[in-house]
Amino acid sequence: MSSVDAAERRYRAPSSELAREVLIHGPILRSVLAQRLGLSLATLTRLARPLLDGGLLVEVNEQLEGAMGRPAKPLDVVADARQFLGVKLTGDTAVAVTTDLRAAEGSRASRPLPSHELADVVAVIVDLARELANEQEFSAIGISVGGQVSDNRVVDRAPFLGWRGVPLADAVEAQLKVPVMVENDVVALAAAEHWFGLGRGFSNFAVLTVGAGVGYGLVMHDQVVSTSQAGLGLGGHFPLDPTGPLCFLGHRGCSTAMLTIPSIRGQVEVALGRTVSYAEVLDLAQNGNPVALAVLRAAGTALGRLIAAVANLAMVEHVVLAGEGLGFLEIARAEMDAAILADRDPEAVEVDVLLEASGFISWAQGAAAVAIQRTMDTLAAGG
Amino acid sequence: MSSVDAAERRYRAPSSELAREVLIHGPILRSVLAQRLGLSLATLTRLARPLLDGGLLVEVNEQLEGAMGRPAKPLDVVADARQFLGVKLTGDTAVAVTTDLRAAEGSRASRPLPSHELADVVAVIVDLARELANEQEFSAIGISVGGQVSDNRVVDRAPFLGWRGVPLADAVEAQLKVPVMVENDVVALAAAEHWFGLGRGFSNFAVLTVGAGVGYGLVMHDQVVSTSQAGLGLGGHFPLDPTGPLCFLGHRGCSTAMLTIPSIRGQVEVALGRTVSYAEVLDLAQNGNPVALAVLRAAGTALGRLIAAVANLAMVEHVVLAGEGLGFLEIARAEMDAAILADRDPEAVEVDVLLEASGFISWAQGAAAVAIQRTMDTLAAGG
DNA sequence: TGCTTTACTTGCAATATAGAAATATATGCA
DNA sequence: TGCATATATTTCTATATTGCAAGTAAAGCA
Numbered sequence: 001m002s003s004v005d006a007a008e009r010r011y012r013a014p015s016s017e018l019a020r021e022v023l024i025h026g027p028i029l030r031s032v033l034a035q036r037l038g039l040s041l042a043t044l045t046r047l048a049r050p051l052l053d054g055g056l057l058v059e060v061n062e063q064l065e066g067a068m069g070r071p072a073k074p075l076d077v078v079a080d081a082r083q084f085l086g087v088k089l090t091g092d093t094a095v096a097v098t099t100d101l102r103a104a105e106g107s108r109a110s111r112p113l114p115s116h117e118l119a120d121v122v123a124v125i126v127d128l129a130r131e132l133a134n135e136q137e138f139s140a141i142g143i144s145v146g147g148q149v150s151d152n153r154v155v156d157r158a159p160f161l162g163w164r165g166v167p168l169a170d171a172v173e174a175q176l177k178v179p180v181m182v183e184n185d186v187v188a189l190a191a192a193e194h195w196f197g198l199g200r201g202f203s204n205f206a207v208l209t210v211g212a213g214v215g216y217g218l219v220m221h222d223q224v225v226s227t228s229q230a231g232l233g234l235g236g237h238f239p240l241d242p243t244g245p246l247c248f249l250g251h252r253g254c255s256t257a258m259l260t261i262p263s264i265r266g267q268v269e270v271a272l273g274r275t276v277s278y279a280e281v282l283d284l285a286q287n288g289n290p291v292a293l294a295v296l297r298a299a300g301t302a303l304g305r306l307i308a309a310v311a312n313l314a315m316v317e318h319v320v321l322a323g324e325g326l327g328f329l330e331i332a333r334a335e336m337d338a339a340i341l342a343d344r345d346p347e348a349v350e351v352d353v354l355l356e357a358s359g360f361i362s363w364a365q366g367a368a369a370v371a372i373q374r375t376m377d378t379l380a381a382g383g
Numbered sequence: 384m385s386s387v388d389a390a391e392r393r394y395r396a397p398s399s400e401l402a403r404e405v406l407i408h409g410p411i412l413r414s415v416l417a418q419r420l421g422l423s424l425a426t427l428t429r430l431a432r433p434l435l436d437g438g439l440l441v442e443v444n445e446q447l448e449g450a451m452g453r454p455a456k457p458l459d460v461v462a463d464a465r466q467f468l469g470v471k472l473t474g475d476t477a478v479a480v481t482t483d484l485r486a487a488e489g490s491r492a493s494r495p496l497p498s499h500e501l502a503d504v505v506a507v508i509v510d511l512a513r514e515l516a517n518e519q520e521f522s523a524i525g526i527s528v529g530g531q532v533s534d535n536r537v538v539d540r541a542p543f544l545g546w547r548g549v550p551l552a553d554a555v556e557a558q559l560k561v562p563v564m565v566e567n568d569v570v571a572l573a574a575a576e577h578w579f580g581l582g583r584g585f586s587n588f589a590v591l592t593v594g595a596g597v598g599y600g601l602v603m604h605d606q607v608v609s610t611s612q613a614g615l616g617l618g619g620h621f622p623l624d625p626t627g628p629l630c631f632l633g634h635r636g637c638s639t640a641m642l643t644i645p646s647i648r649g650q651v652e653v654a655l656g657r658t659v660s661y662a663e664v665l666d667l668a669q670n671g672n673p674v675a676l677a678v679l680r681a682a683g684t685a686l687g688r689l690i691a692a693v694a695n696l697a698m699v700e701h702v703v704l705a706g707e708g709l710g711f712l713e714i715a716r717a718e719m720d721a722a723i724l725a726d727r728d729p730e731a732v733e734v735d736v737l738l739e740a741s742g743f744i745s746w747a748q749g750a751a752a753v754a755i756q757r758t759m760d761t762l763a764a765g766g
Numbered sequence: 767t768g769c770t771t772t773a774c775t776t777g778c779a780a781t782a783t784a785g786a787a788a789t790a791t792a793t794g795c796a
Numbered sequence: 797t798g799c800a801t802a803t804a805t806t807t808c809t810a811t812a813t814t815g816c817a818a819g820t821a822a823a824g825c826a
């Protein structure tokens with residue numbers, strides 16, 4: 001435990017702190033930068049020069065109307081100075097995107113996984129990297145999986161792949177001569193939201209994802225919580241409704257049972273006696289179908305309870321919602337808000353619920369974000 | 384929000400980091416220290432000298448049997464080089480303790496509060512400080528209150544005192560010429576557990592207190608979470624049992640209703656039709672009384688659920704339990720353990736529940752710990 | 767009495783930093 | 797147009813911090 005201390009407090013060169021600050025906080029004045037980093041303007045000039053010369057940063061000309069003295073030249077990163085690849089692995093598919101330094105998506109491709117053998121999966125990743133490669137090389141590759149990852153290198157446990165202790169980073173690095181970082185999918189998404197998404201500017205916030213499952217990530221003190229616990233999907237079976245349906249593990253009314261796409265479809269299908277798609281469920285509810293409405297309203301209430309629990313116990317005031325299973329909020333947003341309010345101290349700050357516009361930052365981009373973050377620590381110095 | 388960034392990243396002089404490390408990690412070799420702080424041995428020698436000369440640190444002679452070379456002289460703090468005062472304010476009493484640098488209790492005194500007027504409360508604190516003062520001056524005074532505190536100076540809101548925006552630190556400093564720090568009581572306790580108590584050596588853990596109310600504190604990334612949220616008692620009304628009794632706010636089966644001393648007494652009293660003390664309830668249960676047993680077992684289950692929820696959503700694997708209302712665990716420990724297990728992913732690490740032996744670190748010591756921590760940042764340099 | 771091993775210290779060169787003065791580039795106004 | 801004023805950034809320089817490498821201290825062991 002105590003050795004974590006030292007590891008956590010990893011040294012960061014001042015020039016990478018500078019680069020990171022500019023990357024996250026967009027075009028930014030040197031004077032502001034100096035204050036943020038606790039450095040003098042003189043030092044800032046000296047630190048910035050090699051980054052400007054190296055083409056990582058540029059001075060942008062900002063015409064501030066009515067300003068008196070010499071006009072400021074804020075610093076900004078040249079977003080496409082580097083290119084990254086982000087890969088999200090699920091049980092049957094690999095989705096890859098290329099991104100620039102700001103995690104903005106370039107091109108995208110996906111491939112089915114022929115098997116769960118490490119060699120096959122690596123081959124697919126290599127294939128995707130080759131397909132998406134252009135004249136610019138990848139500075140780093142990020143890969144995210146649902147499950148536990150240690151040290152950004154080894155997949156300790158990935159249920160959907162049936163993996164335990166698989167050295168994925170080494171295997172991919174052996175083929176593509178590029179640094180590879182592996183991370184849990186929700187941790188990666190939280191990291192992306194923190195630097196590039198709705199969590200930008202917040203020191204503490206939580207990320208909840210709803211889709212095939214429920215994911216939960218946490219950023220505290222401007223650091224993503226990425227203990228071994230983080231990869232377990234601990235928000236996935238949180239008890240929310242003692243009268244709700246069962247999940248596949250037998251929990252009654254847990255977050256998986258109340259919120260996921262398969263469970264919502266399943267509930268409606270059982271009641272209607274026929275198969276329905278998730279989109280159909282939303283349609284039915286929109287048209288006043290009582291079954292669909294009941295199920296989605298219960299989901300809204302459950303999500304509200306989950307958000308309140310997260311806000312209370314993780315002590316965050318901002319919660320980012322993401323994932324493809326949030327469509328029900330169009331129908332049950334009011335139920336969610338009411339449930340949050342009910343479980344929240346009236347003296348407490350209202351929970352700030354931020355809705356990630358359907359996949360603005362995708363899972364694969366999250367993987368790329370991890371690669372970007374880890375790379376930033378060394379980018380300033382070397383390549 | 385973004386300004387928090389800079390504030391959070393408060394600069395700490397290397398010599399105070401050194402002093403802090405020695406304070407927390409007891410007698411410690413220079414070589415270990417150098418590694419932890421990421422400094423060379425040479426630098427360590429230089430940093431340590433003024434602290435040794437100043438009498439804050441000493442070299443202890445440790446006879447390691449069978450060691451080959453020159454024997455190591457680990458560094459340690461001179462615990463009684465400084466003296467601190469910790470004061471805990473409740474609605475009707477002020478409890479004060481003197482402590483050394485390691486938050487070990489010296490002497491203790493308490494006084495009733497004649498009123499909630501700031502002047503009266505300050506007078507009581509000054510009185511206590513004078514009574515407990517000996518030849519050694521206080522380096523700093525810590526005061527903890529139940530409620531929200533900003534900037535370690537102003538009590539924004541303290542329900543038990545009926546305070547809003549009371550500049551307590553200024554008021555006390557005006558009378559006693561000693562630095563005063565104010566903090567929320569649970570935040571202070573968490574800080575004390577982190578440096579001096581059961582949380583020592585853990586980067587992430589939660590603190591739950593059970594007594595007249597339920598308190599909840601969190602340490603993440605080796606920092607106590609002390610946002611404005613932290614002072615609200617957000618763990619205090621967490622829903623735990625949909626069939627439980629009501630709390631004074633009308634929540635059914637919330638943590639207050641299930642766990643606090645008044646609520647447990649109340650439940651038993653209603654059933655038995657007579658007044659009973661908390662100790663009596665424990666006695667009754669010990670002797671097989673079905674009412675007392677039912678109430679305490681439900682409390683055990685509820686506490687287990689709360690612990691599991693905390694471990695899942697705050698992503699901690701260690702939970703420190705403290706407070707005078709934990710007696711029921713003698714009867715219902717098994718129920719607690721079972722409830723934790725039930726709400727926990729089987730793949731997740733077992734939650735490490737640490738029981739603070741009845742008041743080993745008291746509320747007032749927690750207040751002192753805050754004073755110690757804040758003082759350490761400047762101790763090394765100046766006085 | 768030396769030799770070995772480990773712990774710590776000192777001298778020195780390299781590096782980083784802040785403060786002050788200098789420089790650059792705008793506006794406002796006579 | 798020319799000059800005062802304002803603001804942003806850079807250069808110069810003294811000071812401080814650091815790590816490296818060499819040196820010293822304090823033991824055990826032969």
